[in-house]
Amino acid sequence: MFDSTRTLYDKPRTVCDCLYPGEVTGKQFTSVWTRDPRPAKSPGRSRDEIVRAAVELLDAEGLEGLSMRKLGARLGTGATSIYWYVANKDELLELAYDDFWGEITLPEPTAQTWQQTVAAAAHGMRRLILRHPWSGELIGRMPSLGPNALAFAAVLRRTFKLAGFAGLEIDYANTTLTAYVFGMTIPELAWNKSKADGGYDPDTMREAVTKATAGIPELTESIHNSWDLDPDQVREMAFSFGLGAVLDGLEARLVT
Amino acid sequence: MFDSTRTLYDKPRTVCDCLYPGEVTGKQFTSVWTRDPRPAKSPGRSRDEIVRAAVELLDAEGLEGLSMRKLGARLGTGATSIYWYVANKDELLELAYDDFWGEITLPEPTAQTWQQTVAAAAHGMRRLILRHPWSGELIGRMPSLGPNALAFAAVLRRTFKLAGFAGLEIDYANTTLTAYVFGMTIPELAWNKSKADGGYDPDTMREAVTKATAGIPELTESIHNSWDLDPDQVREMAFSFGLGAVLDGLEARLVT
DNA sequence: ACCTGAACACCGTTCAAGT
DNA sequence: ACCTGAACACCGTTCAAGT
Numbered sequence: 011m012f013d014s015t016r017t018l019y020d021k022p023r024t025v026c027d028c029l030y031p032g033e034v035t036g037k038q039f040t041s042v043w044t045r046d047p048r049p050a051k052s053p054g055r056s057r058d059e060i061v062r063a064a065v066e067l068l069d070a071e072g073l074e075g076l077s078m079r080k081l082g083a084r085l086g087t088g089a090t091s092i093y094w095y096v097a098n099k100d101e102l103l104e105l106a107y108d109d110f111w112g113e114i115t116l117p118e119p120t121a122q123t124w125q126q127t128v129a130a131a132a133h134g135m136r137r138l139i140l141r142h143p144w145s146g147e148l149i150g151r152m153p154s155l156g157p158n159a160l161a162f163a164a165v166l167r168r169t170f171k172l173a174g175f176a177g178l179e180i181d182y183a184n185t186t187l188t189a190y191v192f193g194m195t196i197p198e199l200a201w202n203k204s205k206a207d208g209g210y211d212p213d214t215m216r217e218a219v220t221k222a223t224a225g226i227p228e229l230t231e232s233i234h235n236s237w238d239l240d241p242d243q244v245r246e247m248a249f250s251f252g253l254g255a256v257l258d259g260l261e262a263r264l265v266t
Numbered sequence: 267m268f269d270s271t272r273t274l275y276d277k278p279r280t281v282c283d284c285l286y287p288g289e290v291t292g293k294q295f296t297s298v299w300t301r302d303p304r305p306a307k308s309p310g311r312s313r314d315e316i317v318r319a320a321v322e323l324l325d326a327e328g329l330e331g332l333s334m335r336k337l338g339a340r341l342g343t344g345a346t347s348i349y350w351y352v353a354n355k356d357e358l359l360e361l362a363y364d365d366f367w368g369e370i371t372l373p374e375p376t377a378q379t380w381q382q383t384v385a386a387a388a389h390g391m392r393r394l395i396l397r398h399p400w401s402g403e404l405i406g407r408m409p410s411l412g413p414n415a416l417a418f419a420a421v422l423r424r425t426f427k428l429a430g431f432a433g434l435e436i437d438y439a440n441t442t443l444t445a446y447v448f449g450m451t452i453p454e455l456a457w458n459k460s461k462a463d464g465g466y467d468p469d470t471m472r473e474a475v476t477k478a479t480a481g482i483p484e485l486t487e488s489i490h491n492s493w494d495l496d497p498d499q500v501r502e503m504a505f506s507f508g509l510g511a512v513l514d515g516l517e518a519r520l521v522t
Numbered sequence: 523a524c525c526t527g528a529a530c531a532c533c534g535t536t537c538a539a540g541t
Numbered sequence: 542a543c544c545t546g547a548a549c550a551c552c553g554t555t556c557a558a559g560t
Contacts, residue, residue: 039466039474055524078553090554091525099553146406150399150452153460155478164484171484178500179507181488185450186508193449194441196406204409210295218295222411228420228427232437244434251435251519252442258518259511311543334534346535347544355534 042101043155055085057095061105065142068106072203073144103148108156110145114138116165124173125257131166132191132253139195143203146196163188174264183260190256194249212241298357299411311341313351317361321398324362328459329400359404364412366401370394372421380429381513387422388447388509395451399459402452419444430520439516446512450505468497 063084067076078099082089096102117131139145154160163184170183205215216233223229236244319340323332334355338345352358373387395401410416419440426439461471472489479485492500 039460039470040464041460041474041478043478044474077551079551088526090527090556093554094524143406147403150402150405150455151459153453153456155475160479160482160485164482167484167488178491178503181491182504182507183511185453185504186446186511189449189453189508190442190446190512191449192452193445193447196448196452197409197441197445199406200409203407204295204297208296214295218297218300219411222297222299223416226416226420228423229416232423235434235437247434248438248441251438252445255439255442255515255519256446256512257515259513259515262514262518263507263511333532335532344545346537346546349535350543 041153041155042097042104043157055087055091055095057105060085060092060095060102061109064102064106065109068144069142073147076144100152104152104156107145107148107152107154108158110138110142111154111156111158111162113142114158114162116162117169119165119169119172124169125261127169128166128187128257129253131169132187133249135188135191136195136249139192140198140202143199146192146199149192149196179263183263186260187256190252194252198245297409297411298353298360299413301353311343311347311351313361316341316348316351316358317365320358320362321365324400325398329403332400356408360408360410360412363401363404363408363410364414366394366398367410367412367414367418369398370414370418372418373425375421375425375428380425381517383425384422384443384513385509387425388443389505391444391447392451392505395448396454396458399455402448402455405448405452435519439519442516443512446508450508454501 060081064076064081067081067084071080077089078092079089081102082092085092092102096105114134117127117134119127121127122130166184166187167180170180173183175183201215204210220230220233223233316337320332320337323337323340327336333345334348335345337358338348341348348358352361370390373383373390375383377383378386422440422443423436426436429439431439457471460466476486476489479489
């Protein structure tokens with residue numbers, strides 16, 4: 011990790027005065043969210059514009075398709091101009107990732123039962139992730155401390171609190187739910203990706219899986235069970251099944 | 267530990283004879299697992315040796331720390347020599363990923379209640395992922411069709427079948443469980459990573475989170491709740507809590 | 523305040539050539 | 542059968558220099 015953060019700002023802003031001097035404990039935690047953006051006075055580009063273009067590029071070409079040079083080209087500037095607005099590529103990705111979170115429709119906790127609210131949020135998350143597959147590759151790479159991610163977490167937390175959870179269990183319920191959604195959706199991305207990258211049709215994929223699992227009776231049986239079902243439908247059903255299980259399990263923890 | 271990859275590459279398998287010719291439907295599904303490895307006759311390197319070195323490098327420097335050149339250096343060869351054993355870097359990662367799966371201790375379905383078996387498997391998975399953090403970044407990137415991954419899936423499937431699940435629900439239960447484990451563990455990796463990369467102590471991290479969540483009452487409350495607890499312990503507790511919920515939820519689906 | 527271009531230290535991968 | 546080195550087309554990032 012390099013340390014260009016100190017050269018980024020011409021003048022320190024008041025909120026973050028305490029950032030750069032050597033501290034007792036060690037380095038300051040580095041993240042876009044612990045720092046102020048550039049003022050962005052007048053003409054030129056803006057962070058917003060850059061992030062929006064980055065998300066477009068990510069949607070179109072995936073995480074590996076995003077490079078500073080390509081992004082610069084899309085913006086009609088040199089690649090290195092971007093570094094005026096953003097310390098490095100990782101920060102840009104943090105920004106893009108929070109932009110992703112901003113797209114989710116926040117559930118309204120009081121309108122329905124908590125199960126309905128949570129289920130709606132879960133399905134919304136899944137659809138959002140499938141719409142922006144690159145998000146799945148970012149989850150394990152950086153903590154999400156952006157305002158949009160936090161806003162969503164807050165609403166979900168409130169929902170669980172209203173449901174009757176208390177203390178640490180509010181957070182346990184929260185992380186359990188989002189863990190389920192991510193864990194269920196991310197492997198879908200891998201399949202979609204290899205399908206898209208290779209341009210395979212479903213039959214080719216099915217054949218590959220059949221071949222790989224040949225000789226393992228449990229798994230050939232599994233494939234046989236869903237042989238003539240639409241893969242997308244199976245995934246939806248699987249998602250709903252597991253979501254129901256998670257909600258039931260949480261409810262059981264509520265009454266005891 | 268690394269035992270199961272060994273037997274795979276030494277001799278050509280008959281199963282995959284039909285691989286390279288152009289097919290009717292379009293391109294052949296491309297994956298290490300749908301093709302035969304090089305015969306690997308005599309002295310030289312072996313796939314095994316290369317994969318083992320790759321895993322070491324991944325453990326030491328993470329996914330972004332693995333390059334063909336560095337790996338070559340570690341093996342005492344040129345970077346391009348590796349391409350004789352492996353088609354490209356992605357294939358190497360597929361192999362490394364399955365090597366990862368080979369490290370898990372397969373549960374013994376008949377020894378205990380299915381809940382105990384599954385819980386043990388879940389904790390084992392989590393520990394394994396935390397031990398090889400790069401695995402978390404690979405999940406969303408490529409389907410896991412390697413023999414070790416499949417062997418684990420098969421045992422888990424058998425466990426759920428013995429528990430009384432039938433038809434598609436065997437798979438639903440299976441994917442629900444693994445989704446939970448991955449979804450719960452992957453975000454841990456992100457924190458560990460940024461902690462390690464920056465060399466932060468827990469207080470610095472806590473301070474950063476506090477700053478980011480300031481102004482969102484639900485989240486400041488959340489932080490307050492776990493303020494003087496060991497973060498690692500909190501995560502363990504959260505994991506066990508959610509795991510219990512998932513198991514209960516699955517059981518409820520079993521009796522109805 | 524913003525943008526540029528050249529430059530540096532890396533990548534993955536191909537390929538003709540060696541043994 | 543295996544390995545090499547040079548070469549190509551890329552990367553992220555820095556920095557002095559421009560406006």
